[in-house]
Amino acid sequence: MKKKRENRKLKKIKGFTMQFLPYSEIKNLDSDERIKKILKIVLGNSILILQGKLKPEEESRLIGDTMAMIEHVPNFKGIELAVIAGNGNEGFFGKIKHNIVNTLSGGEIGAITIIGPATIVKEIKRDPKKIELMLNK
Amino acid sequence: MAIKVFKNFFKRIFTGLFKGKKDIKLGFYGPPNAGKTSLANRICKDFTGEEIGSVSKIPHETRSVQFKEKVEIEYKGKKMTFKMIDTPGIATKIDYEDFLKYKVGKKEARIRAKEATQGVIESIKWLDDMNVVVIVLDSTQNPYNQVNITIIGNLVARKIPVLIVANKIDLKKSDVKKIESAFPEYEVVGISARKGENLEEFYESVFKLAKKVK
Numbered sequence: 001m002k003k004k005r006e007n008r009k010l011k012k013i014k015g016f017t018m019q020f021l022p023y024s025e026i027k028n029l030d031s032d033e034r035i036k037k038i039l040k041i042v043l044g045n046s047i048l049i050l051q052g053k054l055k056p057e058e059e060s061r062l063i064g065d066t067m068a069m070i071e072h073v074p075n076f077k078g079i080e081l082a083v084i085a086g087n088g089n090e091g092f093f094g095k096i097k098h099n100i101v102n103t104l105s106g107g108e109i110g111a112i113t114i115i116g117p118a119t120i121v122k123e124i125k126r127d128p129k130k131i132e133l134m135l136n137k
Numbered sequence: 138m139a140i141k142v143f144k145n146f147f148k149r150i151f152t153g154l155f156k157g158k159k160d161i162k163l164g165f166y167g168p169p170n171a172g173k174t175s176l177a178n179r180i181c182k183d184f185t186g187e188e189i190g191s192v193s194k195i196p197h198e199t200r201s202v203q204f205k206e207k208v209e210i211e212y213k214g215k216k217m218t219f220k221m222i223d224t225p226g227i228a229t230k231i232d233y234e235d236f237l238k239y240k241v242g243k244k245e246a247r248i249r250a251k252e253a254t255q256g257v258i259e260s261i262k263w264l265d266d267m268n269v270v271v272i273v274l275d276s277t278q279n280p281y282n283q284v285n286i287t288i289i290g291n292l293v294a295r296k297i298p299v300l301i302v303a304n305k306i307d308l309k310k311s312d313v314k315k316i317e318s319a320f321p322e323y324e325v326v327g328i329s330a331r332k333g334e335n336l337e338e339f340y341e342s343v344f345k346l347a348k349k350v351k
Contacts, residue, residue, distance in 0.1 A: 056290030063229055063287065064261045067254040070231060078230025081283045118230035126281035128318075 016045055016120045016135075023052035031058050035065055038115060042079055043069075047116035047133075053083045054113065062115075080121040084131055085111035160207060160220040161347050164267035166260065166292075168284050169196040169226030169253075171275045172304040174203075175330035177223040181205050189223050195239040197253035199225045202263055212340040217347055224263060225256030227284050264291050268350045269298050271343070276303035276327060277310035280319040289320070298346045303327040307334060 019041055026034045035058065041048045054062065059081070066079050114124060114133070125132040165173040178188040190203045205221040233243075233250035241249065270292050274280055292299050301320055303313040306327040313327035326342050328335045 056287060056294045059283075059287040060261045060264070060291050063227065063284075064258045066229060067231070067257045070254050071251060077232040078228070081229050081287075083283060083286065118232065124283075125279070126283075127279070128281070 016047060016116075018049060019046045020049045021051065023050075026050070026052075031055070031061060034058060035062050038062065039065060039069065042115055042117050043073060043076065045117055045120060047114065047121060050113040050115065052113065053085060053111040059083075075119060077118040080114075080116050080118055080124045082114045082124040082126055082131060083111055084114070084126075160218045161350055162222060162266060162268040163219040163343070163347075164222045164224060164263065164270045165273055166224055166264075166270055166288050167226060167273040168275070168278075168282060169228055170194075170198075171226065171273045171278075172330045173226065173273045174199050174223050176271070176273055176302065176304065176328070177203075177205070177221055179330050179333060179336070180210065181208060181221060184208055184210055189221060195236060195241065195249075197226060197228075197231070197236075197249060197256065199223060200249070200252040200256040201225065202256075202259050210340060210343070212337075212344055215344065217344060219347075222263065222267065224260040225253065227257050227260050227288060228253075229284060231257070264288075264297075265295065267292075267297050269300070269343070269346050271300050271302055273302045273304050273330075274316055276305050276313050276316055277308050280316045285319075289323070298349045299323055300342050300346050301325045302339065304330050307332045 021037075021041070026037060029037065034054065038048060038050070039062075053059075062079075062081070070076055070078055114131075116124075116133075120136055121133060122136045123132075123134040125134060165177050167173050174190045174192050178190065178192065181187055181189045185205065185208055187205070189205045190199055192198060202225070203223040205223075207218055208221050209216055209218045231250050231253050233246040236246035236249050237243065272285065272288060272292075274285060289299060301316065301323045303311070303316040303325055305311055306313060307329035311327070313325065317325045324342055326335065326339050328339050
């Protein structure tokens with residue numbers, strides 16, 4: 001009986017994939033190409049785990065492009081987006097270290113960005129100490 | 138003769154100064170249903186007698202940018218003139234089925250969803266044109282929402298002064314401290330736009346912020 005229930009659970013999570021994108025994959029891309037790459041993954045029904053984070057203007061552009069796509073792509077309802085980064089309370093030396101690492105890597109690689117299609121990801125609940133990915137049934 | 142020349146000289150300087158001074162563009166940004174239009178309405182009603190737009194419990198009631206020109210706000214004897222810009226709520230997803238819960242017909246829900254997506258695009262485009270922005274958040278909701286962080290990040294990148302308003306303090310679930318701890322670098326003012334609570338502190342903060350506009 002227990003085994004049966006486990007099998008049913010496995011079937012339920014069969015509809016999506018998670019894709020990890022290292023920062024090096026988008027480092028040399030311009031904003032247009034970055035957003036295009038991200039949306040291509042999300043439209044393929046994958047949850048994207050991106051190393052690093054986008055610039056604020058890229059994030060707002062991503063939201064704008066997502067809105068434009070809702071009308072044109074059947075069954076696409078938008079995205080869920082969350083960035084997990086340091087809270088900026090690392091102190092003076094911590095900040096210097098953080099800036100050096102970012103300068104050397106060419107981006108904020110200490111952060112993680114999660115982007116998923118709204119049809120799969122119902123909500124990304126964030127609290128200062130935890131992050132929860134709620135999936136649609 | 139010398140006095141007349143002197144008078145004309147000053148007159149020209151001062152007229153030029155005031156002619157060039159435009160109204161401060163005050164934008165209201167935030168997620169849907171946070172109370173942006175309620176707050177803008179409250180201010181407009183108090184100082185012009187007219188409202189800026191309609192409010193509703195249904196999310197995305199404001200689906201296009203709304204303006205009110207020449208709103209002269211008076212606070213403690215000081216006056217400042219603003220162009221009020223109320224923007225549609227910014228969201229990362231819009232599903233027409235969500236509107237059906239509010240007893241909206243299917244056809245109307247689809248139209249509403251389509252207009253709401255365009256409204257989000259319009260709001261984002263308007264970010265560049267603001268002088269000062271008030272971010273209106275619902276203090277009964279979790280503030281750790283990426284949309285809020287994205288809006289603030291964009292304003293900081295554009296060097297636009299920001300004030301965070303924690304609205305709906307009249308509700309039991311309201312938690313202004315949670316908003317303060319989510320955005321420790323910004324001034325947070327708790328208000329109730331619906332009941333007009335704590336607006337004095339809000340006006341004081343808006344005046345302080347408006348002075349930063351170059």
